[in-house]
């Protein structure tokens with residue numbers, strides 16, 4: 151009969167070739183004491199200390215050294231020395247004590263080669279396992295070297311549960327396979343770990359998210375509340391609108407759209423912008439017109455000096471307008487140089503008729519969309535200038551001044567002028583469609599007035615639609631009167647200066663007109679007067695005791711600095727080949743010197759001074775004319791072949807064009823050819839034909855004014871301009887001697903001085 155051993159269940163996988171410490175249930179104490187010193191016992195590692203070993207279980211034959219109390223009374227610790235692996239047989243329980251016979255056993259390898267392969271596999275499986283996300287903290291297997299003790303190494307690895315399994319599996323190959331499986335299991339666990347972690351985290355996030363979502367919902371709810379209030383507000387506004395039903399219906403549709411859009415979306419912003427803009431328009435708002443023409447006349451007179459014909463035309467236009475209520479009253483276009491009162495007379499009309507006034511500049515408009523607006527789906531879309539202007543005016547029947555329509559350009563984005571045509575056409579403008587608005591707006595009650603500096607750049611169809619009222623420059627006398635009656639009073643008010651503080655003498659005003667400004671209108675004059683007022687204001691602020699300040703010609707420079715222009719420059723000496731011409735430009739009349747120099751050469755002609763095509767042709771005509779009549783004037787016929795002619799018009803940077811310099815060029819040429827000086831006090835204008843005839847010119851008043859401004863005494867003008875001459879103000883006629891010419895020969899005779 152084999153020897154029976156007491157079997158003690160210990161809570162650790164212990165190993166047969168080593169000694170160590172294990173814990174067991176404290177009820178084993180007696181049995182252990184019994185065995186102590188004389189007998190070996192069998193330690194049976196199992197994670198359940200109360201389990202009885204079954205037959206075939208694996209244990210370790212050991213000698214117990216010391217018994218130590220555990221942390222609590224329920225278990226004790228024993229030190230042991232192992233004497234080899236055993237398999238239990240014939241196990242039995244007697245008096246709560248387990249006994250078993252033993253059969254010695256050991257770990258073994260059945261196929262070393264296979265075991266080795268498996269082990270390598272295990273090793274790489276382990277390396278692989280270490281790379282699995284989340285295994286970091288589970289990497290509890292520890293082995294660095296793999297050699298003869300591989301079974302131990304593996305057996306000692308893993309957590310207790312694995313260790314018990316490894317301990318019990320005697321076949322090495324099996325144990326390695328178990329190890330590999332364990333790794334798999336562990337990897338899956340790690341993965342589970344991750345997903346659990348994630349789930350935990352998600353749960354947390356969810357909580358937070360929920361919080362935010364709830365907050366958001368709250369915010370949205372309040373916003374939706376606002377939205378609904380807002381929608382309600384829109385509906386109310388629409389109901390109250392004095393607009394056609396179709397318009398109201400369209401607006402309501404847009405409001406319904408706002409309900410479908412997210413509150414903070416760009417769509418919503420667009421919709422609101424649209425609704426706000428359209429609702430702000432003065433639908434159905436009409437101011438009551440004062441159609442009393444006498445009143446209109448007196449307002450115009452009150453605000454403006456002179457301009458009699460302009461006022462007359464305006465009053466006539468108003469009369470026509472009154473008679474054909476919804477008829478085709480033409481659009482007034484005020485044309486003339488800057489600073490001449492176009493804007494201010496238009497605003498006077500508004501005042502006279504008790505209309506609102508709005509002024510928009512069309513200078514530089516090149517895109518049709520600026521007039522008609524951008525489709526509302528564009529980000530930042532806005533209505534065009536017309537609708538914006540109406541919005542500013544706040545009524546549907548204002549005076550709408552379109553400034554500088556001659557400065558409109560066209561480019562690839564369409565022709566703004568044609569859009570303007572539609573606006574100005576009484577047959578179409580009651581249904582004006584702005585791209586942004588997407589609904590018709592009635593412009594037929596608007597009194598449109600346009601302004602331009604020149605008609606040259608205005609398209610023909612647009613011109614046809616308008617009634618042109620030309621405004622010419624002011625004479626020195628008119629300017630003086632305007633200053634005395636209007637500009638000074640305005641400047642006093644603008645600068646807070648009291649009338650009793652300052653007296654500006656007429657001579658001072660005239661000096662400003664002639665020496666400090668050179669313009670057709672009165673804009674610079676107004677600026678200079680303002681400059682004086684500012685100086686006066688300062689003086690009185692600095693010294694309230696200041697006495698009346700008198701501005702005279704003599705002390706003018708103390709206010710305005712040195713004069714910009716000299717006294718009438720025509721005191722210069724008479725010269726050969728230099729003649730004063732008279733030009734008419736968009737900014738008024740001007741004098742224009744033409745210079746000719748003749749040098750020995752090969753009959754070439756040089757033209758300089760930025761001359762336009764028409765002006766170049768004038769020069770060629772003048773040369774041909776001169777050649778034609780050279781003999782008559784005593785010039786050798788070979789002269790032209792052996793000389794070069796250079797014609798220059800100074801201020802090369804300014805482009806010049808037009809036919810009216812014809813006779814001037816011819817005169818300069820003759821002066822150069824014949825070496826005769828030209829009278830510097832004469833000026834001339836007229837188109838020249840090849841036969842020497844002089845054709846009429848435009849802008850006589852402007853040109854004459856320019857001549858007076860620059861000190862010219864005598865002007866040659868075409869015979870055919872006599873009718874224009876008759877309309878000239880007396881004070882121009884009295885300052886200038888006009889000579890009417892049919893043929894340039896007369897000019898040559900009178901202007902060229904005999905040496």
Ligand code: ADP
Nearest residue numbers: 453454455488489490491492493494632636672
């Ligand atoms: P435009 O529109 O022709 O360029 P503005 O109307 O701006 O010129 O006129 C410039 C200034 O000159 C304004 O202050 C205007 O009141 C004043 N002005 C022009 N002509 C007259 C006039 N005939 N009577 C009174 N003030 C005038």
